[in-house]
Each structure stands twice: as structure tokens, then as C-alpha cells.
Amino acid sequence: MAEETHKQTLETLPETEAGHSLWQDAWIRLRSNRAAMVSCVILVAIIFSCFVLPIFSFIADPAEIELSTKNSAPTASHWMGQDQLGRDLLSRVLHGGRISILVGLITTTVSLTIGVAVGAIAGYSGGRTDAFLMRTVDVLYSLPFLIIVILFSAVARGQTDALTTWLVDNTNLSHDSIAPFTGLIPLFVAIGALSWLNISRIVRASVQNITGQEYVEAARSLGLSHGRILLRHIIPNAIGPIVVYATLTIPSVMLFEATLSFLGIGVQPPYSSWGILISDGADRMLSNPLLLIFPSIPFILTLMSLNFLGDGLRDALDPKSSKD
Amino acid sequence: MPPLLDIKNLKVHFHTRNGVVKAVDDVSIKVEQGEIAGIVGESGSGKSVTAYSLLGLIPMPPGRIEGGSAIFQGTDLLKLNERELNQYRGRKISMIFQDPMTSLNPYLKVSSQLVEPLAIHENITGKKALHRAIEALESVGIDDAATRIHSYPHEFSGGMRQRVMIAMALITKPDLLIADEPTTALDVTVQKQVLDVIRTLQKDTGTSVIFITHDLAVVHEMCDTVNLLYAGRDVESASASQLIQNPLHAYTRGLYRSNPSNHAKGSDLHTIPGLPPNLAKLGPGCAFRPRNTIGDPSLCLTDQTPELIEHSPRHFVQNCPGCLAKS
Numbered sequence: 001m002a003e004e005t006h007k008q009t010l011e012t013l014p015e016t017e018a019g020h021s022l023w024q025d026a027w028i029r030l031r032s033n034r035a036a037m038v039s040c041v042i043l044v045a046i047i048f049s050c051f052v053l054p055i056f057s058f059i060a061d062p063a064e065i066e067l068s069t070k071n072s073a074p075t076a077s078h079w080m081g082q083d084q085l086g087r088d089l090l091s092r093v094l095h096g097g098r099i100s101i102l103v104g105l106i107t108t109t110v111s112l113t114i115g116v117a118v119g120a121i122a123g124y125s126g127g128r129t130d131a132f133l134m135r136t137v138d139v140l141y142s143l144p145f146l147i148i149v150i151l152f153s154a155v156a157r158g159q160t161d162a163l164t165t166w167l168v169d170n171t172n173l174s175h176d177s178i179a180p181f182t183g184l185i186p187l188f189v190a191i192g193a194l195s196w197l198n199i200s201r202i203v204r205a206s207v208q209n210i211t212g213q214e215y216v217e218a219a220r221s222l223g224l225s226h227g228r229i230l231l232r233h234i235i236p237n238a239i240g241p242i243v244v245y246a247t248l249t250i251p252s253v254m255l256f257e258a259t260l261s262f263l264g265i266g267v268q269p270p271y272s273s274w275g276i277l278i279s280d281g282a283d284r285m286l287s288n289p290l291l292l293i294f295p296s297i298p299f300i301l302t303l304m305s306l307n308f309l310g311d312g313l314r315d316a317l318d319p320k321s322s323k324d
Numbered sequence: 325m326p327p328l329l330d331i332k333n334l335k336v337h338f339h340t341r342n343g344v345v346k347a348v349d350d351v352s353i354k355v356e357q358g359e360i361a362g363i364v365g366e367s368g369s370g371k372s373v374t375a376y377s378l379l380g381l382i383p384m385p386p387g388r389i390e391g392g393s394a395i396f397q398g399t400d401l402l403k404l405n406e407r408e409l410n411q412y413r414g415r416k417i418s419m420i421f422q423d424p425m426t427s428l429n430p431y432l433k434v435s436s437q438l439v440e441p442l443a444i445h446e447n448i449t450g451k452k453a454l455h456r457a458i459e460a461l462e463s464v465g466i467d468d469a470a471t472r473i474h475s476y477p478h479e480f481s482g483g484m485r486q487r488v489m490i491a492m493a494l495i496t497k498p499d500l501l502i503a504d505e506p507t508t509a510l511d512v513t514v515q516k517q518v519l520d521v522i523r524t525l526q527k528d529t530g531t532s533v534i535f536i537t538h539d540l541a542v543v544h545e546m547c548d549t550v551n552l553l554y555a556g557r558d559v560e561s562a563s564a565s566q567l568i569q570n571p572l573h574a575y576t577r578g579l580y581r582s583n584p585s586n587h588a589k590g591s592d593l594h595t596i597p598g599l600p601p602n603l604a605k606l607g608p609g610c611a612f613r614p615r616n617t618i619g620d621p622s623l624c625l626t627d628q629t630p631e632l633i634e635h636s637p638r639h640f641v642q643n644c645p646g647c648l649a650k651s
Contacts, residue, residue, distance in 0.1 A: 127385065214427040218489070221379055221421075222414030222441045226406075232440075236431045 029316040036312025039305035046298050046305075050097035060088035062095045063270040071288045080294045084284060092272055093295050099273040100299070103184060103191075103257045104250040110192025111253075112199060112246055119203025120230055120238070124211050134204070137197050146259075149190040153265045156186035179271075187266055191253055199245055206238040240314045247310025251303040274299045326395075328532045329355040329378075329500060334392035334402075336370075336377050339385060343604040347373045349556040350392075352632070353534075354549075355500065360526060360533040362547030362564070364540065366600050370556040371536045375502045377402070379417060380409045397499070415445040418493035422505040424485035428477035434461075434488055435473040441496050460491040464521050483514035487521060494525055501526070502534045507542065519546060540579060544568060552576055555601055555611035558632050562639040572635055574619035574647040575612050610644040620649040 030036055053059055060077075066086035074081045080089035122133040164182045168175050210216065211234065219229050235242075258275020260266035267273045272280075274295055281292030336348040348370040355361045363371040376382050378394055378401050394401040401412065418441075421427040429437060438457035442448040448456065454473070461469035464487040477485055486506060493501055503522060507515040523546060526533050535546055543550055544564055551561040552575070560573045571577045580586070581594040598615040610616075613624035624646030633643040641648070 214421050214423055215429045217381060218419070218421055218427045218492075219429070219440075220381055220413065221419035222492070223410040223412070223444060224414075224440065225410060225444075228444070233429050233432075237429070 026316040030312055033312040033315065035308045039308040039312070042301055042305045043309065046097065046302055047101060050094050050101060054091065054094050059094060060091045062087060062091040062272070064088070073290065081290055083291055089291065089294055092277060093274070093298060096272040096274050096277050096295065097298055099184065099267055099271065100254050100257065100275060102181070103187065103273070104254045106188045107191040107195065107253045108246055108249045110188060111196040111249060112242070114193070115196030115199030116203050116235065116242060118196065119200035120207050120235055122200070123204035123207030124226070124230055124234060137200055140194065141197050145194055148194060149260065150265055152190040153186040160185055183268065184266070187257065187260065191256060195249065195253065199242070199249070202241050202245055203238055206241055207234055210234050210237045239317050243313045243317065244310045247306045250306055254299070325357070327354040328357045328396065330395045331374070332393050334374060334377065334394065335390040336373050336382060336387060337390050338387050340604070345604045346556050346606060347603060348377070351553065351556070351558055353551050353561070355532050355534060358530045358532055359548040360535050360546055362543040362550045363534060363536045363553060364538060364543055364550055365553035366538060368600055368603065369553040371553050372504055375504055375534060375536055378502065379413050379419060380404070380406065414441045415496050416498050417500045417502065418496070418498040419502040419504065420486070420489045420493050420506050423509045424482050424489055425509065427489055428485055430477055433474055433476055434480070438473065438488070438492050438495060441492065445496050456495060460495045461488070463525060464491045482510055483518060486510060486518050490521060490525070494529065494531065497529060498531060500532045500534065504536045505538070522546070540583060555606060556603055557611065558640065558642065560641045566639050572641045572648055574616045577618050581618070610647060612647055616647055619647045621646050623649055
């Protein structure tokens with residue numbers, strides 16, 4: 001009898017109700033957060049513009065120089081005007097956006113992966129493993145970040161040039177289409193490999209806190225392996241600070257890339273990034289403020305959207321914060 | 325037939341900065357098939373540490389199992405490594421904890437937590453597992469289990485969460501359930517319901533239970549045998565009825581005398597003076613001597629630790645003349 005009612009109930013249950021629906025729930029909560037959704041739309045629009053629009057021919061070649069119309073105001077053919085060398089600013093902003101977004105996403109992914117892994121293992125194991133990992137972090141922390149990145153980029157330059165040549169020889173990609181990206185690999189690696197220090201400390205602290213909770217003990221008493229406990233019970237509970245920190249890391253990495261490019265280690269002319277465009281524009285702020293204003297708009301929009309999205313995600317991922 | 329679980333001379337010490345804390349120092353407990361064995365004692369008497377060490381849940385370091393054995397179905401649990409222990413945890417031996425408010429993962433729905441032991445121990449997933457989980461929830465008396473199972477822990481009350489914990493612990497039909505003060509954090513009416521659930525399920529499934537508590541009234545309602553711990557040692561152990569009829573040790577007698585229902589209305593309650601000793605600084609001799617007001621403290625052993633003797637059949641007590649003396 002009871003058996004039958006179970007079967008009936010099971011059949012009437014929607015499929016999505018069964019199993020892991022933490023992310024679905026989070027998505028439902030995120031959807032009701034207007035600021036986060038607007039940010040999502042803006043981010044998608046910016047990413048779409050940067051990665052898809054330049055394929056079409058109505059966007060000019062970012063490297064085409066027209067000295068006769070340099071520093072011109074927006075016109076029908078150059079929607080954002082032209083820069084000090086007469087290059088189409090819109091095209092440069094879009095192409096620069098590709099690089100800035102890639103730098104932000106890839107290095108943040110690298111640093112999150114390393115940081116979360118190290119922090120979670122250190123916080124969960126405790127004892128000697130913890131001490132060893134955290135002293136390593138301390139040592140890395142004491143190294144001058146900028147100098148390491150500069151050294152690393154210089155050393156790796158030869159390798160990346162070789163990679164570019166290899167790719168050009170072995171695939172049908174043109175030199176121009178991949179050179180800006182392969183040139184950035186040392187930057188991705190160097191920034192990613194050094195910027196995980198903060199996130200590992202944050203993750204370690206929250207993992208330590210969560211490990212002391214009784215449900216972790218309960219999970220152990222049920223015979224779950226350490227890996228499963230970490231992945232299923234501890235890291236999801238630490239996701240709040242991780243997400244918030246990640247959304248703050250992306251903009252800071254984008255800014256750092258601008259610094260490096262300014263110093264001549266990052267993206268090299270004729271390629272550009274938002275960081276470079278903004279620092280170029282800042283130099284000419286008084287003579288042609290549009291060169292500063294136009295590249296700043298997508299950059300600021302991206303940073304703000306990431307912050308709002310981060311806030312929204314943090315709220316959405318915490319079931320207790322739901323308003324119902 | 326050998327007992328289901330036979331703990332012999334268990335010693336668990338914690339090596340801390342303030343010295344070696346002998347949290348459990350020579351404890352022996354037998355749990356027979358299908359019975360509820362109570363472990364009773366004050367805070368810090370070693371009852372939880374005894375239970376945790378069975379499942380290897382003692383943080384090591386600083387903890388260390390210094391000696392003894394815990395034979396469960398022919399295997400010494402204390403000699404198993406982490407991987408071997410995982411074959412016992414949640415499958416043959418399950419545990420429920422003191423505070424139901426924190427012993428469920430707040431990020432996972434009750435359904436995904438309930439099916440977890442099935443997935444890892446019996447390889448059952450999907451609707452079949454969900455079906456079993458709903459059954460388990462119904463067996464602990466949660467109404468409308470098929471709907472409620474999709475709630476998050478924070479949508480349940482404390483008593484319901486403890487029921488969920490019980491359901492989760494028993495879903496794999498373990499041979500032994502360790503209940504570590506399962507009702508301490510609940511209010512009295514809910515306590516009664518949760519105890520009823522444990523007792524009913526215990527009777528239905530024949531699971532043996534180690535019931536840890538500091539509440540003597542609960543012990544007599546629930547347990548077949550009682551092991552009284554003090555300062556990390558057995559003080560007295562006997563069947564529950566034997567113990568209440570004939571408590572021998574001064575500590576046991578003191579505890580029963582403190583029971584409010586033995587007092588006339590308006591009279592002062594009997595108390596055992598003082599505090600349990602600091603386990604890091606405990607020397608030889610009877611640990612209860614400074615608090616012994618019922619027996620004769622002058623007769624208490626001071627140079628050697630009292631041995632556990634079988635005073636009458638299956639009634640064990642620490643052989644300290646001062647504590648056994650009737651005043």
C-alpha cells in the first residue's frame with residue numbers, strides 16, 4: 001500500500017526535483033535578482049561585441065592608419081572617432097576588449113584553480129601539510145610580484161615566439177590572428193601562478209571553519225572519502241567568498257595587464273587592450289578626451305557588472321538568503 | 325555467541341601543549357546483539373571520545389589510541405586504516421550527533437544527503453535511492469516525506485532534523501548505531517519523540533545501539549545495560565535494572581541521589597561537590613576521592629588506580645574501598 005503511494009508520488013515528481021539541484025535553485029534565485037541579470041546581459045553584450053563583431057567588415061582594421069583624419073570626432077564611418085594615428089577607435093576598443101577579457105578570464109581561472117586546491121587541501125588536512133603549503137605561500141608572497149612577472153615574460157619570450165611560428169606553420173591560422181594571444185601566454189601563466197596566494201588564504205580560512213562543522217564529521221561517519229567530502233560538502237560551502245573574490249580578481253588582473261603593457265611586457269603594439277587604450281587616452285586627455293572616455297566605458301561597465309554579478313551569485317548560492 | 329562489539333582496555337590520549345590528556349584511560353564496554361548499551365558520564369568523562377575512536381574520528385594528532393582493542397564482528401576496528409574504516413562507517417556502524425542544527429550540510433537538500441550513504445555503500449542512485457530515502461524518512465515519522473525530502477535542512481525544525489539524521493544513519497541498515505547525546509540539544513517534548521523513534525526503529529531492525537548521554541532518566545528509559553564513566557575510566561557497569569536497584573560506587577549512588585524525583589518538594593537537591601579532575605594532571609589513586617562525600621574518602625586508594633572487579637555476575641565496579649564504603 002505504502003509502496004504504491006511512493007510509486008505514484010515518484011511518478012508525479014518533476015524530473016528536476018530529483019538529485020542535485022543546488023545550481024538550478026541558485027539559477028532561479030539569480031534570475032530574480034535584477035541587478036545581477038542586467039549585469040549578465042551587459043557582460044554578454046560586451047563579450048559578443050568584442051568576439052563576434054570584428055569578424056564583419058563594417059568594423060575597420062584596427063591597425064589601419066589614416067593620418068589625414070587623426071583625432072577626428074565620431075563620424076558615420078568611425079563611430080568612436082579616430083585616435084592620434086587615425087586608427088578606428090571602435091575597432092581598437094573591440095579588439096582590445098578581446099585581449100582584456102581573455103586575460104581576465106584565463107588568469108583568474110588559473111589562479112582560482114590553484115588557489116582553491118591549495119587552500120582547501122591545507123585547510124582540510126591541517127597539521128604538517130597545512131604548515132608546508134602555507135609557508136610556501138608566505139615565501140611566494142614575499143617575492144616582488146612585478147619583477148617575477150617581468151623576468152618570467154623575458155625568459156619565456158623565446159618559447160612563445162617558437163610556439164607562434166609552429167602554429168603558423170602547422171595550422172591555417174595567420175600570424176596576425178594568433179600572435180597577440182601566444183604573446184600573452186607567459187603573462188597568463190605568470191599572473192595566474194602568483195595571484196592565487198590571496199585566494200588560497202581565503203579558501204583555507206573558510207575551509208578550516210567548515211571542517212570544524214558537525215556535518216563534516218557526520219559525512220566522515222557515513223564513510224565518505226576525503227575527496228568526496230572536500231568536493232561535495234566543503235568547497236560548495238566555501239563558494240561564497242570564492243565567487244566574490246573571483247569577480248574582484250578579474251578586474252584587478254585586467255588592470256595589472258594594463259600596467260604590464262604600459263611597461264612594455266604585456267600586449268605590444270599594434271595590438272592593444274583596454275588597459276593600453278586607457279593609459280594612451282589618459283596621456284591625451286586634455287587634447288582629445290574622447291580617446292580616454294570611449295575605452296573607459298566598456299571597461300567600467302565590465303567591472304561594475306562583474307561586481308553586481310558577484311554579489312548576486314553570492315546571494316543565490318546561499319540557500320538561507322532566499323527571500324521566500 | 326560473542327558480543328557484537330567488545331571494547332577492551334581502550335586508551336585514548338591527547339598530546340597537547342599542556343601535557344598528555346588521558347581522555348579515555350582503560351575503558352571496556354561490551355555491546356550485545358540487539359541491545360541498547362548506555363554510556364553515561366559528566367562532560368569530559370570520555371564517553372564521546374570512546375565512541376569516536378571506534379570510527380577513527382578522533383583528530384590525530386593530537387589524539388592517539390594508546391592501547392586496547394575494539395572487536396566488531398571479529399575485526400579490531402582500532403587497527404583499520406582510513407580506507408578500511410570507510411567500509412564500516414555508515415554501512416555497518418552509523419552515528420548520530422548531538423546538535424542536529426549543524427550536522428546536516430546547509431547547502432544540500434535533504435534528499436541528496438539521505439541518498440549519499442546508499443550511493444557510496446550500496447551503489448544505488450537515482451529514483452531507486454530516492455524511493456529508499458523517502459521510506460527512511462517515513463520510518464522516522466516525517467509526514468509527507470515525498471515532498472519534504474526536497475527541502476533544505478534549514479526548512480526543518482531541530483527535532484525533524486534529528487529524525488533526518490536518524491533516517492540517514494539507519495538507511496543502510498547498519499548493525500550498530502552510535503547515538504552521541506542525540507537529544508541533548510532538543511527540548512523536552514521533542515526529546516521524547518526522538519527517543520521513541522530510536523527505540524521503535526531499534527526494535528524493528530534489531531540494530532544494536534550505543535547510547536551516549538548524561539541523563540540518567542533517559543538511560544533507564546532506553547538502555548539495557550549502562551556503563552558509567554568517570555575521568556576516562558569505567559566506574560561501574562551493569563544492566564540498567566541492576567544499577568538502579570543496587571548502585572555500588574559512591575559516584576553512582578551520588579548521581580542517583582541527585583535525581584530531582586527522589587527529593588521532597590522544597591528540599592534542597594543533593595549535589596556532588598566539586599568538578600571532574602583535570603585529565604592532564606591526574607595522578608594514581610582513586611580519581612573520585614576529592615568529591616566522595618557518600619562513601620569514606622579516607623579509605624580511597626591513593627597510590628594505585630582501582631581495578632575493575634565483577635562484584636556480582638555482570639555487575640562491574642571499580643574496587644576502591646573508600647568509594648564502595650557505605651556511610
